[in-house]
Amino acid sequence: MEKLIIGTREFSSRLLVGTGKYKDFQETQDAIVASGAQVVTVAIRRTNIGQNKDEPNLLDFLNPEKFIILPNTAGCYNVDDAVRTCNLARELLDGHNLVKLEVLGDEKTLFPNMTQTLEAARILVEDDFEVMVYCTDDPILCKELDDIGCVSIMPLAAPIGSGLGITNPYNIEIILENSNKPIIVDAGVGTASDATIAMELGCDGVLMNTAIAEAKKPILMASAMKKAIESGREAFLAGRMEKRLYASKSSPKDGVIK
Amino acid sequence: MNAKSIGITLNGSEIHLKSNSLKELLESLNLSEARFAVEINREIVPKSQIDNYTLNEEDVVEIVIAVGGG
Numbered sequence: 001m002e003k004l005i006i007g008t009r010e011f012s013s014r015l016l017v018g019t020g021k022y023k024d025f026q027e028t029q030d031a032i033v034a035s036g037a038q039v040v041t042v043a044i045r046r047t048n049i050g051q052n053k054d055e056p057n058l059l060d061f062l063n064p065e066k067f068i069i070l071p072n073t074a075g076c077y078n079v080d081d082a083v084r085t086c087n088l089a090r091e092l093l094d095g096h097n098l099v100k101l102e103v104l105g106d107e108k109t110l111f112p113n114m115t116q117t118l119e120a121a122r123i124l125v126e127d128d129f130e131v132m133v134y135c136t137d138d139p140i141l142c143k144e145l146d147d148i149g150c151v152s153i154m155p156l157a158a159p160i161g162s163g164l165g166i167t168n169p170y171n172i173e174i175i176l177e178n179s180n181k182p183i184i185v186d187a188g189v190g191t192a193s194d195a196t197i198a199m200e201l202g203c204d205g206v207l208m209n210t211a212i213a214e215a216k217k218p219i220l221m222a223s224a225m226k227k228a229i230e231s232g233r234e235a236f237l238a239g240r241m242e243k244r245l246y247a248s249k250s251s252p253k254d255g256v257i258k
Numbered sequence: 259m260n261a262k263s264i265g266i267t268l269n270g271s272e273i274h275l276k277s278n279s280l281k282e283l284l285e286s287l288n289l290s291e292a293r294f295a296v297e298i299n300r301e302i303v304p305k306s307q308i309d310n311y312t313l314n315e316e317d318v319v320e321i322v323i324a325v326g327g328g
Binding site: 041057059187208209 | 287293297302305321325326327
């Protein structure tokens with residue numbers, strides 16, 4: 001499959017995965033390997049004071065040669081917290097400048113606060129971050145984020161962790177038409193067919209966490225998602241047949257025995 | 259030596275330290291080997307400056323690590 005290009009980086013996998021909600025770091029690692037994902041999101045949080053010396057660290061389970069770590073600003077509800085978190089992440093990851101910006105609006109919906117998101121995006125792009133931005137599926141706002149210089153626009157398909165699937169495919173289609181940047185559906189996917197639908201629409205990738213982590217068998221679901229993304233991409237590139245109302249024979253009309 | 263006793267806010271909690279050395283604070287938290295980042299009074303402290311960094315009374319210190327997230 002052709003490469004996915006995000007900013008200055010190239011990827012062969014179009015599936016991006018989160019690391020939250022798993023039973024332990026081993027399961028996280030096994031699911032990520034099964035998914036074939038190369039971009040892996042992490043959150044940035046205060047360390048526990050009095051941490052046990054032997055307590056495992058997530059980054060010990062993610063080989064930096066194999067994966068691109070994508071720190072997010074989850075939990076941030078304003079520009080200032082989001083920008084501070086990105087600066088901390090850049091220091092933590094030795095100058096790595098790729099970030100997932102999300103500035104949330106409220107706890108219940110986890111919808112993005114788009115006015116704050118736009119402002120944070122401007123500041124971060126100005127400060128040489130490569131910004132992948134979680135946003136609403138509003139085509140106009142997505143275009144603005146594109147114009148600001150974000151390297152990838154990531155509209156939600158449904159609320160984070162909801163598993164409702166692609167709730168507004170028509171908006172996603174308009175966003176795809178308007179944009180020069182990779183469009184990655186971020187949030188809302190529940191099962192493999194949802195990921196395939198996003199890819200068949202022409203999205204450049206899908207970012208997911210809960211759909212894999214909350215499956216009864218996360219590692220099997222990770223493998224299903226890998227195939228779903230590849231199938232959807234191939235179907236998009238192949239170009240689907242036109243729909244028609246009535247049947248159209250697949251076998252020859254003539255030569256049927258009488 | 260950094261023997262001065264000071265009070266700081268660390269990750270939102272007020273604590274008292276026997277030493278004003280940032281390096282010693284990080285060692286006491288068993289963080290010397292792990293991947294982390296430090297912000298003091300809203301300014302990032304680059305790794306290269308940690309060893310010689312002296313904490314001041316009432317500094318607000320944030321120490322973060324990467325955790326699971328989506």
